Amino acid sequence: xxxxxxxxxxxxxxxxxxxxxxxxxxPVPRAVVTHAHGxxxxxxxxxxxxxxxxxxxxxERLGATSDIREFEYGETFTLGDAKLSLHPxxxxxxxxxxxxxxxxxxxxxxxxxxxxxxxxxxxxxxxxCDVFVTxxxxxLPIYRWPPMSQVIDGMLxxxxxxxxRGVPAVLFCYALGKAQRIxxxxxxxxxxxxxxxxxxxxxxxxxxxxxVRMVDTQPVSESARxxxxxxxxxxxxxxxxxxxxxxxxxxxxxxxxSGWMQVRGARRRRxxxxxxxxxxxxxxxxxxxxxxxxxxxxxxxxxxxGEALIRHLREKGHDARPLRSLxxxxxxxxxxxxx
Amino acid sequence: xxxxxxxxxxxxxxxxxxxxxxxxxxxxxxxxxEDAAWAVYVLGGGKLKRxxxxxxxxxxxADETGFADWLIDDSYQHVxxxxxxxxxxxxxxxxxxxxxxxxxxxxxxxxxxxRLESGERIEQLRxxxxxxxxxxxxxxxxxxxxxxxxGVSHRLVVQALxxxxxxxxxxxxxxxxxxxxxxxxxxRALAGPERDDExxxxxxxxxxxxxxxxxxxxxxxxxxxxxxxxxxxGIRAQLMxxxxxxxxxxxxxxxxxxxxxxxxxAAASLPDRCVIDGEILAWAPDEAHPLLFAALQKRIGxxxxxxxxxxxxxxxxxxxxxxxxxxxxxxERPLSExxxxxxxxxxxxxxxxxxxxxxxxxxxxxxxxxxxxSRERRTEGLMLKRLDSPYRVGRKRGDWWKWKVEPYxxxxxxxxxxxxxxxxxxxxxxxxxxxxxxDTLVPVAKAYSGLDDTEIGKxxxxxxxxxxxxxxxxxxxxxxxxxxxxxEAIQASGRxxxxxxxxxxxxxxxxxxxxxxDADKLDDLRxxxxx
Numbered sequence: 001x002x003x004x005x006x007x008x009x010x011x012x013x014x015x016x017x018x019x020x021x022x023x024x025x026x027p028v029p030r031a032v033v034t035h036a037h038g039x040x041x042x043x044x045x046x047x048x049x050x051x052x053x054x055x056x057x058x059x060e061r062l063g064a065t066s067d068i069r070e071f072e073y074g075e076t077f078t079l080g081d082a083k084l085s086l087h088p089x090x091x092x093x094x095x096x097x098x099x100x101x102x103x104x105x106x107x108x109x110x111x112x113x114x115x116x117x118x119x120x121x122x123x124x125x126x127x128x129c130d131v132f133v134t135x136x137x138x139x140l141p142i143y144r145w146p147p148m149s150q151v152i153d154g155m156l157x158x159x160x161x162x163x164x165r166g167v168p169a170v171l172f173c174y175a176l177g178k179a180q181r182i183x184x185x186x187x188x189x190x191x192x193x194x195x196x197x198x199x200x201x202x203x204x205x206x207x208x209x210x211x212v213r214m215v216d217t218q219p220v221s222e223s224a225r226x227x228x229x230x231x232x233x234x235x236x237x238x239x240x241x242x243x244x245x246x247x248x249x250x251x252x253x254x255x256x257x258s259g260w261m262q263v264r265g266a267r268r269r270r271x272x273x274x275x276x277x278x279x280x281x282x283x284x285x286x287x288x289x290x291x292x293x294x295x296x297x298x299x300x301x302x303x304x305x306g307e308a309l310i311r312h313l314r315e316k317g318h319d320a321r322p323l324r325s326l327x328x329x330x331x332x333x334x335x336x337x338x339x
Numbered sequence: 340x341x342x343x344x345x346x347x348x349x350x351x352x353x354x355x356x357x358x359x360x361x362x363x364x365x366x367x368x369x370x371x372x373e374d375a376a377w378a379v380y381v382l383g384g385g386k387l388k389r390x391x392x393x394x395x396x397x398x399x400x401a402d403e404t405g406f407a408d409w410l411i412d413d414s415y416q417h418v419x420x421x422x423x424x425x426x427x428x429x430x431x432x433x434x435x436x437x438x439x440x441x442x443x444x445x446x447x448x449x450x451x452x453x454r455l456e457s458g459e460r461i462e463q464l465r466x467x468x469x470x471x472x473x474x475x476x477x478x479x480x481x482x483x484x485x486x487x488x489x490g491v492s493h494r495l496v497v498q499a500l501x502x503x504x505x506x507x508x509x510x511x512x513x514x515x516x517x518x519x520x521x522x523x524x525x526x527r528a529l530a531g532p533e534r535d536d537e538x539x540x541x542x543x544x545x546x547x548x549x550x551x552x553x554x555x556x557x558x559x560x561x562x563x564x565x566x567x568x569x570x571x572x573g574i575r576a577q578l579m580x581x582x583x584x585x586x587x588x589x590x591x592x593x594x595x596x597x598x599x600x601x602x603x604x605a606a607a608s609l610p611d612r613c614v615i616d617g618e619i620l621a622w623a624p625d626e627a628h629p630l631l632f633a634a635l636q637k638r639i640g641x642x643x644x645x646x647x648x649x650x651x652x653x654x655x656x657x658x659x660x661x662x663x664x665x666x667x668x669x670x671e672r673p674l675s676e677x678x679x680x681x682x683x684x685x686x687x688x689x690x691x692x693x694x695x696x697x698x699x700x701x702x703x704x705x706x707x708x709x710x711x712x713s714r715e716r717r718t719e720g721l722m723l724k725r726l727d728s729p730y731r732v733g734r735k736r737g738d739w740w741k742w743k744v745e746p747y748x749x750x751x752x753x754x755x756x757x758x759x760x761x762x763x764x765x766x767x768x769x770x771x772x773x774x775x776x777x778d779t780l781v782p783v784a785k786a787y788s789g790l791d792d793t794e795i796g797k798x799x800x801x802x803x804x805x806x807x808x809x810x811x812x813x814x815x816x817x818x819x820x821x822x823x824x825x826x827e828a829i830q831a832s833g834r835x836x837x838x839x840x841x842x843x844x845x846x847x848x849x850x851x852x853x854x855x856x857d858a859d860k861l862d863d864l865r866x867x868x869x870x
Contacts, residue, residue, distance in 0.1 A: 141406060142414045142427035262427065264351070265419050265764030268490075269792075273353055308413045315407065 005107045008329035017102035018082030034111030035095035036061045051086045054094015056206045089113035090124035091280050092177030107131040115286035119184040120212045126293035133300045139309035141284040152185050163231035168249040173257040175200045175237045177280050180207040183214035195220045197236035258339035341438045344474045350489045363499035374441040376526035383496045390453035391483050399464040400425050416812045419764025422480030426473045434472030504530035509732040517542040538668045543577045543588035545732040549739035556703045567698040569718040573620040580609040605691040612666035617658035628717045659695040670730035713744045720744045746825035752858045753820045756802045757813045767802040776861040783837045789846025821853040822846050829868045839868045
């Protein structure tokens with residue numbers, strides 16, 4: 001029975017065989033956490049199990065006093081009757097898929113993942129299994145990510161254009177993962193300094209500490225009052241858009257880096273001048289490929305409504321079902337969170 | 340089309356009107372005239388006759404990609420735009436092939452597509468798509484299926500052309516009015532020096548549009564410099580008398596010739612070279628008030644109305660301005676003078692051609708009282724115009740105001756929702772509302788506008804979480820939320836389930852203070868429709 005390994009509960013996804021929760025939304029005695037994003041890593045639980053590559057970020061998120069056990073990718077450990085190991089998911093630094101073996105079954109909870117190359121983390125590793133749990137944030141074939149080099153071309157052209165016009169370029173993106181990935185990609189192409197919103201500074205440092213090479217960065221708060229940011233690239237989390245913090249960047253051209261920028265309507269609705277298609281989630285092809293690569297007998301789909309992905313997989317002969325068919329658990333993401 | 344695709348991209352990327360204007364002006368200066376002419380046409384909202392059905396486009400996409408029909412439909416529901424859905428689902432290619440100029444697409448390729456058999460058309464579409472970049476696939480599909488909306492108003496295109504040609508915008512607006520046939524020579528002629536006979540010919544004068552009065556009427560100052568007229572609920576039109584006969588242009592600058600023969604017959608006796616601005620109204624003989632707008636709608640749809648329809652639903656032109664007399668452009672003369680000339684011109688030509696009466700008033704308070712009669716007179720309120728105003732171009736605030744009556748309102752319950760289009764794609768923004776008929780809620784109105792982005796987002800999440808049933812893209816939801824709707828008119832209707840039809844419904848506010856039992860009753864609406 002799949003529910004002996006994976007049982008959705010109000011606190012999150014529970015593993016009865018090992019008596020632990022994956023990415024619990026409420027405090028529990030034992031947690032295994034896939035990655036450090038706020039909707040997956042929540043503080044208050046008794047004991048955390050995470051990938052070593054993401055240890056620094058986890059301490060940043062969960063607090064230094066949390067009890068966190070770190071494991072190398074591929075290293076095996078035991079919880080209750082379950083044998084576990086963590087494997088790269090390619091989502092952000094230290095992100096892991098969780099392989100659970102017990103009661104004669106192998107289940108893999110892939111967490112958030114992507115198949116596109118990312119200089120800040122190890123690539124997704126297909127893990128053979130019987131049961132595969134996949135996200136479906138971008139579960140329609142209209143989502144197909146362009147090569148990152150092409151996106152960076154667009155960003156640099158945008159910067160040039162802003163320089164010509166004498167205005168700052170403010171790029172909004174997630175502070176953990178997306179920002180560092182872009183900074184690392186920029187490092188392959190340019191040596192200009194990027195200015196950071198305060199919410200990004202420590203996270204960028206955590207990536208540097210983990211050995212990720214990025215362009216030089218400088219906190220906006222350390223620039224002299226009245227500094228002219230014309231032609232400069234500034235990065236900030238989406239929450240800073242429209243806030244008083246933006247007053248420093250009069251007439252700025254604004255951009256947003258997100259998978260949602262693939263659709264023109266979504267781009268126009270948000271009111272940014274420019275949309276850059278960058279996602280740390282799998283696109284449609286990535287989702288379908290991952291299901292095929294792991295060779296699972298059953299596939300459970302979560303995040304996003306997933307209906308199209310499930311139907312498509314079933315038509316291709318896979319036994320795909322919504323994860324909620326195993327039990328209810330809150331999916332606190334609204335339709336467009338995670339990008 | 341590559342250069343036009345670049346222009347489209349730069350227009351799509353900025354919200355700044357000046358940046359858009361500059362981008363267009365640069366394109367007009369740079370692009371070959373035969374392509375620029377089509378760009379003007381397309382950006383100004385012009386479209387070719389549709390040459391491929393959306394079913395054919397879907398079939399072509401399914402054949403080309405192998406995706407299931409339902410998956411194409413799901414994707415379309417998510418994107419809200421078929422042209423874009425196709426561009427996103429096709430494999431990407433690098434845009435390095437040979438470029439087909441815009442005018443070749445518009446003049447040769449697309450018209451030829453329309454002449455093919457359906458099966459051949461599907462093959463042709465697939466062949467066209469294959470070497471094109473995503474942006475060009477999108478544009479091609481838009482050109483095939485209808486209008487290309489890129490946040491550029493017709494007015495902005497006019498301004499960009501004026502900037503490129505270094506001519507006044509009002510002159511450019513006039514040169515582009517009416518039916519503008521794209522071509523290299525026609526495009527170059529737009530930049531030609533101003534002539535004395537600019538206004539001769541078949542092109543309508545650009546309409547002067549009134550603005551809604553959003554402040555107290557007393558702020559207009561003394562009542563003496565103003566004239567009030569009824570705000571008629573018909574079709575705004577320009578009647579042009581030319582040597583060849585009469586031309587009728589709608590406010591959308593479409594020719595209405597043939598639809599209103601009684602107006603054309605009456606115009607035949609007007610002196611050559613005059614132009615009247617007014618409102619076409621359906622009006623039964625010897626009646627004190629016009630027929631409802633719905634009656635006029637029967638006439639609009641008929642290209643050649645039969646004797647029965649003409650007898651049942653005759654129309655007249657309620658004239659309120661005179662733009663040209665004896666070939667002289669009068670637009671710079673004061674309204675008082677134009678109205679006086681109009682009165683003389685139309686003397687004895689009623690009721691088919693009649694002057695919209697001015698409403699005498701010595702103070703605003705008595706006008707406000709008269710405005711209270713608007714509904715029983717089947718008008719939308721009053722127009723206030725400065726007696727010394729020239730006839731301007733487009734919507735310019737200050738001289739002409741529409742002082743509409745307050746709308747009707749109803750408290751109704753949200754019953755169904757479906758995803759919107761354009762910038763609202765992927766969000767549930769098209770709502771159907773119902774009122775109580777006994778103990779059931781029956782749908783009475785659809786409304787799309789009136790909520791702000793925060794409310795739309797909140798309602799969207801609620802709809803997703805509270806869907807009871809799905810019918811294609813439409814979701815029915817648990818009746819929970821009450822909204823106050825405004826509408827302009829209501830009338831009995833056999834075509835609507837509720838038996839009544841409302842005109843211009845929109846959302847005034849989300850009544851979070853009301854429960855569904857507080858919503859209005861169908862009987863109240865029926866009573867309104869009957870009164």
